[in-house]
Amino acid sequence: xxxxxxxxxxxxxxxxxxxxxxxxxxxxxxxxxxxxxxxxxxxxxxxxxxxxxxxxxxxxxxxxxxxxxxxxxxxxxxxxxxxxxxxxxxxxxxxxxxxxxxxxxxxxxxxxxxxxxxxxxxxxxxxxxxxxxxxxxxxxxxxxxxxxxxxxxxxxxxxxxxxxxxxxxxxxxxxxxxxxxxxxxxxxxxxxxxxxxxxxxxxxxxxxxxxxxxxxxxxxxxxxxxxxxxxxxxxxxxxxxxxxxxxxxxxxxxxxxxxxxxxxxxxxxxxxxxxxxxxxx
Amino acid sequence: xxxxxxxxxxxxxxxxxxxxxxxxxxxxxxxxxxxxxxxxxxxxxxxxxxxxxxxxxxxxxxxxxxxxxxxxxxxxxxxxxxxxxxxxxxxxxxxxxxxxxxxxxxxxxxxxxxxxxxxxxxxxxxxxxxxxxxxxxxxxxxxxxxxxxxxxxxxxxxxxxxxxxxxxxxxxxxxxxxxxxxxxxxxxxxxxxxxxxxxxxxxxxxxxxxxxxxxxxxxxxxxxxxxxxxxxxxxxxxxxxxxxxxxxxxxxxxxxxxxxxxxxxxxxxx
Ligand SMILES: Nc1ncnc2c1ncn2[C@@H]1O[C@H](COP(=O)(O)OP(=O)(O)O)[C@@H](O)[C@H]1O
Ligand SMILES: [Mg+2]
Numbered sequence: 001x002x003x004x005x006x007x008x009x010x011x012x013x014x015x016x017x018x019x020x021x022x023x024x025x026x027x028x029x030x031x032x033x034x035x036x037x038x039x040x041x042x043x044x045x046x047x048x049x050x051x052x053x054x055x056x057x058x059x060x061x062x063x064x065x066x067x068x069x070x071x072x073x074x075x076x077x078x079x080x081x082x083x084x085x086x087x088x089x090x091x092x093x094x095x096x097x098x099x100x101x102x103x104x105x106x107x108x109x110x111x112x113x114x115x116x117x118x119x120x121x122x123x124x125x126x127x128x129x130x131x132x133x134x135x136x137x138x139x140x141x142x143x144x145x146x147x148x149x150x151x152x153x154x155x156x157x158x159x160x161x162x163x164x165x166x167x168x169x170x171x172x173x174x175x176x177x178x179x180x181x182x183x184x185x186x187x188x189x190x191x192x193x194x195x196x197x198x199x200x201x202x203x204x205x206x207x208x209x210x211x212x213x214x215x216x217x218x219x220x221x222x223x224x225x226x227x228x229x230x231x232x233x234x235x236x237x238x239x240x241x242x243x244x245x246x247x248x249x250x251x252x253x254x255x256x257x258x259x260x261x262x263x264x265x266x267x268x269x270x271x272x273x274x275x276x277x278x279x280x281x
Numbered sequence: 282x283x284x285x286x287x288x289x290x291x292x293x294x295x296x297x298x299x300x301x302x303x304x305x306x307x308x309x310x311x312x313x314x315x316x317x318x319x320x321x322x323x324x325x326x327x328x329x330x331x332x333x334x335x336x337x338x339x340x341x342x343x344x345x346x347x348x349x350x351x352x353x354x355x356x357x358x359x360x361x362x363x364x365x366x367x368x369x370x371x372x373x374x375x376x377x378x379x380x381x382x383x384x385x386x387x388x389x390x391x392x393x394x395x396x397x398x399x400x401x402x403x404x405x406x407x408x409x410x411x412x413x414x415x416x417x418x419x420x421x422x423x424x425x426x427x428x429x430x431x432x433x434x435x436x437x438x439x440x441x442x443x444x445x446x447x448x449x450x451x452x453x454x455x456x457x458x459x460x461x462x463x464x465x466x467x468x469x470x471x472x473x474x475x476x477x478x479x480x481x482x483x484x485x486x487x488x489x490x491x492x493x494x495x496x497x498x499x500x501x502x503x504x505x506x507x508x509x510x511x512x513x514x515x516x517x518x519x520x521x522x523x524x525x526x527x528x529x530x531x532x533x534x535x536x537x538x539x540x541x542x543x544x545x546x547x548x549x550x551x
Binding site for chain 2: 014015016050053055078081082085086087088091093094095096106107110111141155156159
């Protein structure tokens with residue numbers, strides 16, 4: 001579906017402030033996949049995902065969307081932007097229209113859709129993000145922080161991207177706000193079959209929603225695989241200052257203390273089930 | 282990408298030029314420009330050029346960086362040179378149609394171009410080797426005597442310092458919002474003037490909203506730290522003139538004064 005090969009990107013090339021933000025990074029996501037991208041601050045996550053829709057041009061390497069190089073001569077970059085919807089970090093700061101409805105309609109309008117189709121997309125996107133229809137006529141600047149963020153996400157969802165990429169969509173939200181956003185994103189994938197790339201530095205978020213994980217460290221992916229594959233390499237994760245989810249740590253500790261519990265559970269629900277299974281026998 | 286157009290970017294370093302007191306550097310630049318404008322003879326030109334070359338090489342600023350700064354000014358330099366070539370009276374070397382090129386014209390054009398290049402390079406050398414904050418602080422200190430005649434020097438300096446501090450932030454923010462809107466299909470590059478101006482709305486509205494928010498936050502933060510204007514305010518890092526500053530100042534100013542006087546009076550010069 002979407003594939004990045006051997007990307008290298010250097011900020012401020014030929015100045016004293018040169019930073020190699022990507023150094024031979026590979027990344028891919030297949031249709032319908034929910035891919036997590038994790039790494040500590042400054043590891044290059046945001047830089048990587050800005051390559052996926054052509055906002056940044058790699059200094060070397062290439063990006064293939066459905067088999068075609070997006071930087072190929074004659075390729076339509078705007079088409080790429082609509083196919084790969086990118087939600088930036090703290091997207092609430094990009095809102096600008098008088099009403100929520102108009103703001104969400106910005107993407108569909110740019111695509112050149114008809115009025116009726118645009119309205120339909122806006123309604124649908126608000127539903128996906130759990131925004132009540134009564135909010136459509138409100139000013140986005142009167143909403144709460146969490147609502148603003150959902151409006152911004154709806155603005156990208158309204159383009160019905162085949163790949164939805166979100167840069168730390170839960171940053172700075174309280175636990176219920178985090179859960180809510182993640183649930184909405186899961187719903188969007190379930191109902192449209194779109195692929196999702198979720199950037200985060202929260203293992204709990206990844207464990208809750210992702211199928212696969214890519215771990216980025218110092219401009220390079222160092223681990224990639226299913227949740228089980230990645231979380232079983234705890235020593236690599238701790239080596240770069242990350243760790244398995246907190247509940248998994250509890251289970252691992254229980255095992256170390258001699259309790260025969262399955263430590264392959266990454267969410268609270270699974271962990272409870274694992275512990276109950278021990279008690280049962 | 283927007284970052285590339287910032288004029289007078291600061292290249293941190295530890296060379297003698299970097300370590301000079303910013304006030305001394307400002308005075309030196311002023312003296313240098315005076316000498317440059319007074320120079321009117323190959324010998325005096327040669328001297329200021331030598332001086333500039335030596336300072337640039339001591340500062341370890343790459344020539345390519347210096348020339349990059351010159352590029353936006355290239356048009357003005359060429360324009361001035363061309364005007365001088367054609368409009369200097371004298372013995373014509375070549376004549377075609379209504380134009381005539383004189384030897385004096387060529388000579389003057391070369392000197393004018395050289396003068397502009399040196400003037401711009403010297404100014405860039407100051408901004409390349411001095412942080413913007415140090416610069417505005419130095420300017421405020423040099424102007425502080427004006428406070429005696431009720432010019433609000435402190436307020437101007439504070440405004441300038443805050444503006445300088447936030448230029449990179451705002452540029453970064455502009456970049457970010459621009460990218461966010463591009464990701465939603467915004468197009469800032471094509472269309473006629475009217476369409477392009479309209480395309481800026483999704484950029485400018487969030488930018489202003491966030492600038493006001495920042496201003497608000499900054500005001501609160503300053504009040505929380507008991508900021509109440511310039512009266513009785515002291516600073517943690519007191520700049521002081523070191524021996525090297527005094528040396529640089531006295532020798533350079535003396536040399537420039539010598540050059541200027543010699544150039545004007547034409548003593549000893551053929
Ligand atoms: N616009 C920029 N200009 C210069 N350097 C940048 C810019 N954006 C990011 N960087 C640098 O690139 C590296 C990777 O940053 P980023 O991709 O934002 O990491 P992450 O999203 O994982 O925190 C960091 O060292 C960061 O300082
Ligand atoms: Mg980031």
